[in-house]
Each structure stands twice: as structure tokens, then as C-alpha cells.
Amino acid sequence: MDDRRPAGPPDPELDLEHFRLIRDLIRAFCGIHFGDDARYLVERRLRDRLDVVGVPDFAEYYRFLRYDTAARSEVEEAVEALTTNETYFFREEYQLRAFRDEILPEVERRNRERKKLVVWSAGCSTGEEVYTIAMMLLESGRCEGWDVRVFGNDINRRVIAQARRGVYGRSAFRATSSERRARFFREEDDGLHVTDRVRGLAHFGHLNLLDEDRIALVGRVDVVFCRNVLIYFDAAARSKALHTLWDRLVPGGWLLLGHAESLINSSTSFEIARLREDLVYRKPETAR
Amino acid sequence: MDPTVRAQFASPDPEVRRSAIADLQGRADGSSVAFLVAALGDADWRVRKEAIRVTASFADRAAVIPALVAALGTPENVGLRNAAVEALTIVGTPAVAPLLGALPAMGADTRRFAIEALGEIGDPAATSALVEALADQEPNVRYAAGEALGRIGGEAAAQALLSVLTVSDDLLRLAALDGLNRMGAPVPISVVAPLAERKALRGAALTALGRCPSGEAVSILSSALKDRSPSTARAAATALGRLIGSSDDGAGEATSRLRALSSDEVSLLSDLARSGTEEERIAAVRLLGAAQHPEGLAALVEAAGDDSIVREVERALLVWGPAVLDALLVLLDRTSSRAAASLIPLLPALATGRDPTPIQRRLRTLLSTDEDGLAAAAADAVGRLQATGEIDGLMTALRRGGPRTIRASCRALLAIATRDRAAVRRAVAGTPLEGRGAEAVCEVLAAVAVPEDGATFRAALASEDARVRRAAIDALATLGGPDAAEAIPFALADEAPEVQATAARALGRIGGPRASDALLAALSATDARVRAAAARALADAKEPRAVPLLRERVRSEDGLVALAALEALAVLGDASLGSLLVEALGHADAEVVKQALRSIGALREPRAATRIALCLDHPSWDVRSTAATLLGALRDPESQAALTARLATEEDSLVTSAIAEALGRLEPGNQRHG
Numbered sequence: 012m013d014d015r016r017p018a019g020p021p022d023p024e025l026d027l028e029h030f031r032l033i034r035d036l037i038r039a040f041c042g043i044h045f046g047d048d049a050r051y052l053v054e055r056r057l058r059d060r061l062d063v064v065g066v067p068d069f070a071e072y073y074r075f076l077r078y079d080t081a082a083r084s085e086v087e088e089a090v091e092a093l094t095t096n097e098t099y100f101f102r103e104e105y106q107l108r109a110f111r112d113e114i115l116p117e118v119e120r121r122n123r124e125r126k127k128l129v130v131w132s133a134g135c136s137t138g139e140e141v142y143t144i145a146m147m148l149l150e151s152g153r154c155e156g157w158d159v160r161v162f163g164n165d166i167n168r169r170v171i172a173q174a175r176r177g178v179y180g181r182s183a184f185r186a187t188s189s190e191r192r193a194r195f196f197r198e199e200d201d202g203l204h205v206t207d208r209v210r211g212l213a214h215f216g217h218l219n220l221l222d223e224d225r226i227a228l229v230g231r232v233d234v235v236f237c238r239n240v241l242i243y244f245d246a247a248a249r250s251k252a253l254h255t256l257w258d259r260l261v262p263g264g265w266l267l268l269g270h271a272e273s274l275i276n277s278s279t280s281f282e283i284a285r286l287r288e289d290l291v292y293r294k295p296e297t298a299r
Numbered sequence: 300m301d302p303t304v305r306a307q308f309a310s311p312d313p314e315v316r317r318s319a320i321a322d323l324q325g326r327a328d329g330s331s332v333a334f335l336v337a338a339l340g341d342a343d344w345r346v347r348k349e350a351i352r353v354t355a356s357f358a359d360r361a362a363v364i365p366a367l368v369a370a371l372g373t374p375e376n377v378g379l380r381n382a383a384v385e386a387l388t389i390v391g392t393p394a395v396a397p398l399l400g401a402l403p404a405m406g407a408d409t410r411r412f413a414i415e416a417l418g419e420i421g422d423p424a425a426t427s428a429l430v431e432a433l434a435d436q437e438p439n440v441r442y443a444a445g446e447a448l449g450r451i452g453g454e455a456a457a458q459a460l461l462s463v464l465t466v467s468d469d470l471l472r473l474a475a476l477d478g479l480n481r482m483g484a485p486v487p488i489s490v491v492a493p494l495a496e497r498k499a500l501r502g503a504a505l506t507a508l509g510r511c512p513s514g515e516a517v518s519i520l521s522s523a524l525k526d527r528s529p530s531t532a533r534a535a536a537t538a539l540g541r542l543i544g545s546s547d548d549g550a551g552e553a554t555s556r557l558r559a560l561s562s563d564e565v566s567l568l569s570d571l572a573r574s575g576t577e578e579e580r581i582a583a584v585r586l587l588g589a590a591q592h593p594e595g596l597a598a599l600v601e602a603a604g605d606d607s608i609v610r611e612v613e614r615a616l617l618v619w620g621p622a623v624l625d626a627l628l629v630l631l632d633r634t635s636s637r638a639a640a641s642l643i644p645l646l647p648a649l650a651t652g653r654d655p656t657p658i659q660r661r662l663r664t665l666l667s668t669d670e671d672g673l674a675a676a677a678a679d680a681v682g683r684l685q686a687t688g689e690i691d692g693l694m695t696a697l698r699r700g701g702p703r704t705i706r707a708s709c710r711a712l713l714a715i716a717t718r719d720r721a722a723v724r725r726a727v728a729g730t731p732l733e734g735r736g737a738e739a740v741c742e743v744l745a746a747v748a749v750p751e752d753g754a755t756f757r758a759a760l761a762s763e764d765a766r767v768r769r770a771a772i773d774a775l776a777t778l779g780g781p782d783a784a785e786a787i788p789f790a791l792a793d794e795a796p797e798v799q800a801t802a803a804r805a806l807g808r809i810g811g812p813r814a815s816d817a818l819l820a821a822l823s824a825t826d827a828r829v830r831a832a833a834a835r836a837l838a839d840a841k842e843p844r845a846v847p848l849l850r851e852r853v854r855s856e857d858g859l860v861a862l863a864a865l866e867a868l869a870v871l872g873d874a875s876l877g878s879l880l881v882e883a884l885g886h887a888d889a890e891v892v893k894q895a896l897r898s899i900g901a902l903r904e905p906r907a908a909t910r911i912a913l914c915l916d917h918p919s920w921d922v923r924s925t926a927a928t929l930l931g932a933l934r935d936p937e938s939q940a941a942l943t944a945r946l947a948t949e950e951d952s953l954v955t956s957a958i959a960e961a962l963g964r965l966e967p968g969n970q971r972h973g
Contacts, residue, residue: 027953032921048577052606059675062706077890078859079828080796097604097635182604182635201669279345280314295314 023061025054029069033057033089036076040086041166042221042248043094056092060085091167094243098139100146100179101186103238103270109289110234111147114265118233119153121263126157131232131259133220133252134240135163138174138213139183142205144236145212146195162229164218171217177205220252231261238269253279257294266292308334313343320349324356332357336366339386340379347382355389364390364397371416372409380412388419395422402428407437414440418447426451430459433471442474449478457484464490469499476503485510495519501526502534509538512546521556524564532567533579540582543589544611557590565590569598581611588615593626600630604638616645624649628661636670643676647683659686666692666708671701678704682711685718690726697736697743709739713746720747728752732759738766745774753782760786768793769801776805783809788817796826803829807836815842822848830855831863838867846873853879858888865894869901876902881910889919896922900929908935915945915958923949924957931961939965 025033030050038044045053057072064085066072076082076089101107122128130148132140141163148159165171180202184192196203205213218225220240235256241249256266257280266281267289268274274281274292281292307319320338323331335357338350357363367390370383387394398413405413414432417425429451432444445463448456460475464486472494479486480503488511494504505523508516520542523535543553560568568590571583584602587595588611603612616623627649631639643665646658658680665677666689674696681689690712697708716723724747730740732755741759744752756778759771772790775783787809790802803821806814818840821833834852837845845867852864865883868876876898883895896914899907911933914926923945930938939962946958 028921028924031953049607051610055606055609059703059706062710063702074859074890078831080826097637180636181633182601182638275344275348279348280317281345283344297312298314 022058023054023068025050025057025069029073030054032073033069033076036073036086037090037093038245038248041090041219042245042251043090043166043243044245044248045093045243053093056095057089060089060092063088087168091169094165094167095170096136096239097182098136099183099185099187100139100143101191102140102143104186105288106238106267106270106291107143107147109286109291110144110236110267111151113286114234114291115148115151115153118265122157122233126154128154128157128159129230129232130161130234130236131229132161132163133235133237133256135165135170135174135215136167137170137179137183138163138177138215139179140236140238141174141213141215142177142195142209145209146191148212149195149209159212160214161212162214162216162232164216164220164226164229166217166219168217171215174213174215177210177213178202179205220255221248223251223255226255226259229259232259232264233261234265234267235260236267238267239272241268241272253281257281257298260294262294262298263296264294266294268292305334308338313341313346316341316343317346317349320346320353324353328359332359332362332366335363336370336379336383339367339370339382340373340376342378344378347378351382351386351389355386360390360393364394367394368397368401368413371412372405374408384412384416384419387416391420392422392424395420395424399425399428407435407440410435410437411439411443414443414447418443418450421451423451423453423455426453426455430455433459433463438468438470441468441471445471445474445478449474449481452482452484457482460484461486461490464494469497473500473503476500476507480506483510487511488513488515492516492519495523502531505531505534505538507538509541510545512542514552516542517552517556521553524560524567529567533571533575536568536571536586537575537579537582540585541578544581544585554589557586558592560590560592562592562594565592565595569595572598572602577607580605581608584608584611584615588612588618591619591622596623596626597630600627600634600638600642602638603641604635606637606641609641612641613645616642617648621649621651621653624653624658628657631661636673640672640676643673644679644683646680650684655684655686659684659689662686663689663692666696666704671703674700675703675707678707678711682707682714685715687715687719687722690715690722694726694730697739699735705736705739708736709742712743716743716746723747732756732767732771733762733764737762737764738770741767741770741774745770745777748774748778750778750780753778753780757782757786760790765793765795765798768795768798772798772801772805776808779809784811784813788813791817791821791824791829796824796829799824799826799829800832803832803836804839805836807839810840815840815844818842819844819848822852827857827859830857831859834860834863834867838870841871843871846871849873850876850879853883856887858886858891861886861888861891862894865891865898869894869898877904884910884914889917889922892917892919892922893925896925896929900933903933908933908938912938912941915941920951920954923951923954927954927957927961931957931964934964936965 027050030053033053034045061072064072064075066075076086079085118128130144132144135141141161144161148154163174178201195206195209197206216228218228220226237256241252244252260266280298282295284291284293304319307315310316335350335354338346339354341347341350354363367383367387370379373379395417398417402410402413414429417429429444429448432440435441435444445460448460457479460478463471463475466472486507491504491507491511492515494500495508505520508520520535520539524532526532526535568583568586571579572587575583580602584599587599599612599615603609627642631642650658662677662681666674668674678693678696681693693708693711696704700708712723723743727740727744727747732741753775756771756774759767762768772787775786787802787805791799793799793802803818806818815837818833818837821829824830824833834849849864849868852860855861861883880895880899884892886892892914896911899910908930911926911929914922917923927942930942942958942962946955949955949958
């Protein structure tokens with residue numbers, strides 16, 4: 012067994028022209044935009060799809076996406092393959108601390124009559140952020156006995172199924188202390204399971220952030236985490252998504268973006284709120 | 300302007316002011332300009348942003364550009380000046396001449412803002428004015444000119460920036476270095492090496508050293524990895540990573556330096572590989588791979604979970620070679636599924652020269668996992684090893700796995716069959732062609748089939764699963780003979796269009812009068828996919844009777860059918876296609892237009908270039924790009940004017956480079972005359 016070279020034909024490569032054609036299709040379908048530097052990522056993540064639909068190269072795959080009667084479901088499959096991003100618990104903890112120590116007390120004061128709190132993780136991927144928020148809520152000891160819901164949505168059906176399952180491998184714990192691991196997870200053969208108490212706060216839905224009609228299912232929310240999601244959108248889709256977030260937030264509600272994101276180049280009515288450890292956005296109290 | 304709108308502009312509530320501006324979008328007239336420019340200096344950032352957006356899209360540029368240029372000279376309102384720069388940047392090239400015209404009369408402070416705007420616009424028409432500004436009496440103007448030239452780029456800008464690297468003004472040298480770094484322009488090591496000694500210039504100089512392929516640059520950058528300043532060490536790592544990724548010069552020096560890295564340096568690179576920008580992560584992965592320090596392996600393995608840089612990880616591990624294998628096997632259990640799935644297919648290459656048994660044992664376990672990606676990766680690796688001993692495991696995975704595992708197991712069995720056909724046949728023959736993975740079993744059986752298997756495939760044509768029926772058709776076509784010629788035409792009556800299309804393709808492969816008759820009839824099938832498959836199959840079968848029918852199909856509104864007909868006619872060599880192709884250039888589907896262009900190019904008729912040039916103004920960028928490429932290939936000197944004219948207005952980068960390439964081929968000496 013001396014010959015260890017890969018058997019079979021070489022992996023198909025995605026040339027710039029077909030990358031752009033496929034990218035344009037995806038953008039038209041869901042507003043998600045991939046820059047030219049994402050060509051290799053797209054090639055790698057869609058390579059399996061060629062074999063599944065039975066085409067030899069990306070030129071034929073593009074034609075499949077354009078002409079086949081199964082094109083729509085295949086575009087969905089492609090979007091799923093391209094948007095599955097790994098994340099981990101307690102990511103960007105400074106922002107989570109800002110949520111727990113500064114935003115949460117304010118929301119608790121404001122909502123003490125109706126005893127209800129809704130947090131939305133927009134574009135929640137495999138659920139780590141949703142469960143993290145739930146854990147932060149439990150840690151804070153606030154809103155005890157309230158109707159508390161942490162809702163996560165994603166365009167990718169597969170990641171939502173994974174999120175509901177609530178079972179995670181080691182790489183999801185790169186920023187989780189052993190105390191938190193012991194408190195909020197139980198170890199089983201197939202991985203670390205989120206405890207029922209945490210799961211009880213978490214809700215998931217397969218919703219496209221740009222689907223205005225269906226996104227109304229989220230209801231009105233007090234806080235939105237939308238971290239590292241808007242970066243995938245083109246300007247039009249980003250503007251639409253921001254409008255949706257605005258629409259879902261209660262007056263005075265909070266919007267938390269990823270650390271490298273800002274609304275500085277967007278037309279927006281959100282106010283900037285400077286917290287001790289973070290800069291976040293807020294829907295003005297006077298807005299309706 | 301309506302008094303209500305005036306009142307809204309004067310409202311104390313910023314949201315009212317912002318909404319009033321947003322409402323002007325598309326409705327603003329000359330009387331609105333003063334309000335818009337005033338709003339650019341509003342105290343609230345949201346109002347300013349809205350005003351920038353509306354002002355920059357203002358149709359009457361002759362009215363708005365002078366107002367924006369004038370707004371640069373308002374030292375009392377920095378917000379207004381910055382907003383004016385931003386709006387002028389969005390306006391772009393039309394603002395360049397007015398800015399250049401106003402430059403000489405501007406005060407030093409205003410010149411700085413105008414130069415900033417010229418840099419942001421990035422139009423080379425400003426280059427000579429900016430080169431002049433490098434010698435401006437006012438230091439801030441000189442620095443702004445350095446930055447602006449870096450943004451505009453080009454040879455003249457690079458030369459000008461290089462020339463100021465030897466002046467004594469560190470801030471100007473920093474602006475020049477930053478500009479050269481932004482452009483990616485080469486800088487002589489003799490010039491940049493001394494700059495790396497100066498604290499203020501060190502970071503930018505180290506970045507520039509990343510473009511100086513030499514042992515000396517490697518030496519300076521390697522030493523800088525130990526720098527106390529984390530940002531300097533990061534800059535050095537990024538530059539060194541770029542250097543060793545782009546050139547072999549200094550490779551020996553780099554290897555010996557990197558193999559001697561300390562734990563602290565490896566820790567820095569590991570952090571960079573985990574949390575740096577993409578460029579930093581790529582550089583760190585390269586350096587960790589070259590360093591081959593055991594403490595750096597964990598970060599490399601984690602980085603394999605990032606599809607943007609996994610290719611670098613693969614290279615790094617392959618360079619590391621078999622020595623990394625044992626540690627890698629341990630880390631596979633601890634890393635993310637995506638990273639593990641990326642690394643598993645590398646195992647066979649890393650096991651070269653070693654006993655493959657431990658790897659095969661691990662792959663066997665992985666093949667049976669529930670995680671589709673991991674099991675598929677294991678199947679891929681088994682295929683690369685062509686490990687006959689794993690055939691049973693692959694068969695099980697093929698029957699129980701997820702979709703990716705089934706396909707990967709199928710590929711692996713096909714790969715093993717090229718080495719040991721009999722062993723694969725023993726495993727697969729007699730396996731029922733039904734249930735999960737049956738279509739893959741059928742495909743494998745087809746690869747190792749004997750004539751007697753024809754009956755099995757014919758029976759599979761009755762499967763409830765359309766995928767199995769398709770696989771059986773392909774298998775019969777591979778087997779050939781009377782079984783195929785007899786059975787496949789019936790499949791054109793299958794209830795599933797995808798099965799009909801597969802049958803059409805198969806008939807094209809086997810050929811013969813009966814197949815051709817069936818395919819000619821299938822050109823009128825209800826489903827476009829079947830019609831398209833039949834058109835292409837008739838070309839495969841070299842069937843001349845198809846030509847008149849295919850010419851009709853070129854006029855089909857359905858893009859798929861028109862495209863297939865055009866492709867088939869090109870294969871069949873229809874000599875009288877000319878006018879039909881010109882007609883197809885007007886088809887609504889860009890794919891059809893591109894195929895028509897290719898066919899026109901291939902026919903090389905006298906007017907080919909003129910006809911192709913018509914599509915240089917097509918609304919689809921891919922059509923324009925195809926037209927430019929074909930014109931370059933034709934090398935007809937008469938195309939030059941059309942290409943040059945299009946280049947002046949083309950905004951798509953891919954089309955621009957296709958036109959530039961075509962023009963290059965049309966240069967004297969490259970042209971084809973007559």
C-alpha cells in the first residue's frame with residue numbers, strides 16, 4: 012500500500028465566473044452576500060452538493076440551480092451548507108456581562124408589572140448563544156418567576172434541529188468555565204447536554220430574518236442579539252433586516268451587534284447607548 | 300420648500316429631522332440643496348448619515364457638488380466637513396475635477412479634507428496633483444496626500460511614495476509606508492530595513508518587509524516576533540507568513556528560524572491563528588506549519604474548522620508530514636466535527652511509510668458514527684487508502700449512513716474497485732437493490748458488473764425509488780448490449796421526468812437507430828429537462844436527423860431547452876447556423892446568449908467580431924465578460940474600438956479584466972488579420 016495519492020478525479024474547482032453566478036443566485040434568494048474572498052469557502056462547502064445532485068462540476072451545478080425543477084430546494088440546501096457556522100458558548104463575554112449587569116436590571120425594572128421578558132437571538136446557528144443567554148439569566152437571579160423566553164431563529168433548518176437537541180462537543184466550550192459546565196450541562200456518551208432548566212427557557216424557530224410576514228411570529232421583544240449576522244447581507248437586505256429588528260423591539264428595547272459591527276453606515280433610527288463595557292443600540296422610548 | 304418640511308428640519312427631535320431628510324430621497328430639487336448641506340452638519344450622527352445618503356444620490360450634481368466642496372471649508376463644524384468628504388466620495392468621479400479645480404484656492408486645512416476626498420474617490424486623474432501635494436508646506440496636507448496616493452495606487456503613486464521614504468519627516472514616511480502597504484507595492488529592502496529600527500515606523504516597515512523576499516527580511520521579521528509590543532509582534536508574524544507563502548527566497552533561513560521558536564512565540568502564533576483577522580490567521584497557520592512545534596498543533600487543528608483557511612492548514616500539516624500523525628490522532632477527538640472532518644482525509648497522506656493499521660482502525664470506528672460529515676470524511680480517507688479490508692465497513696456505511704456518507708462510501712468503493720475489482724464485486728453482487736443507499740449500490744455494481752448483471756439492473760427499473768431507477772438506467776448503459784437497447788427506451792415513459800432525462804442521456808451514450816428514434820420523439824416531451832437531455836443526447840449520438848428539430852428548439856422560450864439545442868447544434872456542426880445564432884443573441888436567458896456567442900466565435904465567419912461586440916453592452920456581466928474573452932480570442936483588430944469604448948464605462952471588475960486581457964491580445968504583433 013505505497014500509493015497514498017487520492018484515488019479518483021481531482022476535486023472540482025469553482026472558477027471566479029461561476030462563483031459569482033452562484034453567489035448572485037444566493038443573494039437574490041435570501042440577501043446573503045459573499046465577497047470575492049469567499050470563493051474558496053463556497054467551493055469547499057458546496058463541493059458535496061455536486062455529488063448529491065449528480066453533476067460533475069460547478070458549471071453544471073449552476074445550471075442545475077438555474078433550471079432544474081428541484082432548483083429551489085437545492086438553493087435552500089446550498090444556503091444551509093454555506094451558512095452553518097460554528098460558534099461556542101459565552102462568546103464575546105464582555106457583551107454578555109453588559110447584558111447581565113446593565114441591560115437586564117433596567118429591563119427588569121421596566122417590565123416588573125407584566126413580569127415578562129423576551130430576548131431574541133437573531134441568526135442563532137446551532138443554539139449556543141440562545142443557551143448562553145438563558146444561562147446568564149439564571150446566573151443573574153433576576154426575573155425569577157417571570158414568563159421568560161429566549162427565542163432563536165435561523166434560516167438554516169439543520170442548525171435549528173441541532174439547537175433544539177442541545178447536545179454539544181468539546182469545541183463549543185472553549186470559553187466556558189468548568190463551574191458553568193458543571194452547573195448547566197450534564198455529560199453523556201454523545202456529548203454535553205444542556206440541562207432541562209436551561210432548555211426550558213429556550214425556544215427555536217426556522218425563520219428567515221428577511222421574511223417580514225413570518226418573522227412577526229417572534230412577537231415583541233425586549234432585547235435582540237444579532238451578532239455577526241448583518242455582515243453577510245448586502246445593503247438592501249441589511250436595511251430590511253434592521254427594519255425588522257426595529258419593528259420587533261419594544262420602545263426602549265436593546266439591540267446588540269457583534270464586536271466588529273456597527274450601524275454607522277446605515278440609515279437607522281436606533282440610538283447609540285454607551286454601557287460600561289460595550290456600545291449597543293436602542294430603540295428610542297418615544298418610538299412606536 | 301413646503302413650510303411643514305421646513306419646520307421638520309428645524310425640529311428639536313433628531314428623528315423628525317432624519318425622517319424629513321429621508322423623505323427627500325428622489326424628490327429633492329434645487330431648493331433642497333441648502334437644507335441638505337446644512338443637515339450634513341447636524342449635531343446628530345443619524346441625521347448626518349441620512350443627509351449623506353440623500354445628498355450623494357441627488358440627481359442635479361452640478362448644484363450639489365459645489366455646495367459639498369464649499370462645505371469642506373467650514374472649520375467650525377468638523378461633522379459637516381467629514382460628512383461632505385463622505386458624500387463626495389459616494390458621488391465619485393464627477394467630483395474629481397471640481398475638487399482639483401478648487402484645490403489651489405483652498406486654505407491648508409481645507410486642502411487636507413479635499414485631498415482626503417480625492418483619495419477616497421480613488422480616481423487616478425488626481426494622482427499628479429497629489430504627488431505635488433507631497434511637497435506641500437503644510438505637514439497635514441503632505442500626510443493626507445501620502446494616504447490618498449496609497450488609496451489610488453498605480454505605478455506613479457508608488458514611485459512618489461517610495462521617493463519620500465528617505466526624507467526626515469517620520470509622519471510623512473509613515474503615511475508613505477502605509478500607502479505602499481495598502482497598494483501591496485514592493486519596497487527595496489535597503490530602504491525599508493533601516494525604517495524597521497525606528498519605533499514610529501516599525502509596524503508599517505515590518506509589514507512592508509513581508510514583500511521583500513530575502514533572507515535578511517526573514518531574519519528581521521523572525522526577530523520581531525519577540526517584540527514586547529503585541530501589535531508589532533502580530534505585524535511581524537503576518538508579514539513573515541505572507542513572505543514564506545509567496546516566495547521561496549529565504550525559505551531556508553525561515554525554516555531554521557521558525558524551527559527554533561520559543562513557547563511564547565508559538566503561543567503568540569496560536570492566539571493569532573485562533574482570533575486574528577483572516578490574513579493574520581492564514582499567516583499564523585503557515586508559520587505554525589513551518590515551525591512544527593508540538594505546542595502549535597492544537598491551534599492548527601482548530602483552524603481546520605474554518606473553511607476560509609483550511610487549505611493552509613492542510614498544506615501546513617502535509618509539510619509537517621508523518622511525524623505529526625500520532626499527536627493529530629489524539630487531537631481529532633477533542634476538536635470540532637468540522638475541523639475533524641477536514642483533517643480525516645489527510646490521514647492517508649500523513650501515514651506514508653508507516654503501518655496504516657492504526658489509521659484504518661480509527662477510520663473503521665469513524666465510519667460507523669452518526670455524524671454524517673465525520674463518517675463521510677472517514678469513507679473518503681478509506682477511498683484514498685484504497686483499503687480493501689474496509690469494504691465491509693463501507694458497505695454498512697452505505698446502507699446506514701446519511702446522504703454524504705452514502706455518496707462518500709460509494710466513491711470509496713469505486714476507488715477500491717480500480718485496485719481490487721473482484722473484492723468489491725464479492726461484496727456488492729447479490730445485494731438487494733432496494734432500501735437506503737440502493738442507488739449507490741447500483742452504481743458500484745455497475746462499475747464491477749458482468750453481462751449477467753443485466754437482469755438485476757432491469758429488475759431495478761421497476762423500483763419504487765426513482766433514484767434507483769436512474770442508477771439502473773446508467774448501469775445498463777454502462778453494460779451496453781441488447782439489455783440496454785431494449786429496456787432504456789421504455790424509461791422515457793417513466794412517470795418521473797428526472798428518470799426520463801437520465802434515460803435520454805443513456806440513449807445518447809449507447810447510440811443506434813432505435814435510441815435515436817426514441818430521442819427524436821423525446822424532443823417533444825412535456826418536461827423541459829427531458830427535451831434538453833434529448834437534445835444533448837442526439838448530439839452525443841451524432842444524429843443528423845436532429846438538426847432541423849434542434850433549430851426549432853433554439854427559439855424555445857425555455858432557456859434550458861434553447862441552450863441545449865444550441866450546444867447540440869454546435870457539436871453536430873450545423874454549418875448554416877449564422878442567422879439563428881444572431882437571433883439567439885436576443886434571448887432573455889443570459890446562458891443562451893453566452894452559448895450563441897461561443898458558437899459565433901467558433902464559426903469564425905467574417906462578421907463574427909462585429910456580432911460579438913454587440914454584446915459588450917449586454918445587461919448581464921457574464922455575457923459582457925464572455926463577449927470580451929471571445930473578442931480577444933478572435934484577435935480581429937476591428938474589435939479594439941468597441942472594447943476600448945466599453946472599458947471606459949465598465950464597472951464590473953471581472954468584465955474589466957476580461958476586456959483588458961482582450962485588448963492585450965489585440966496589441967500589434969498579436970492581432971490576426973483578414
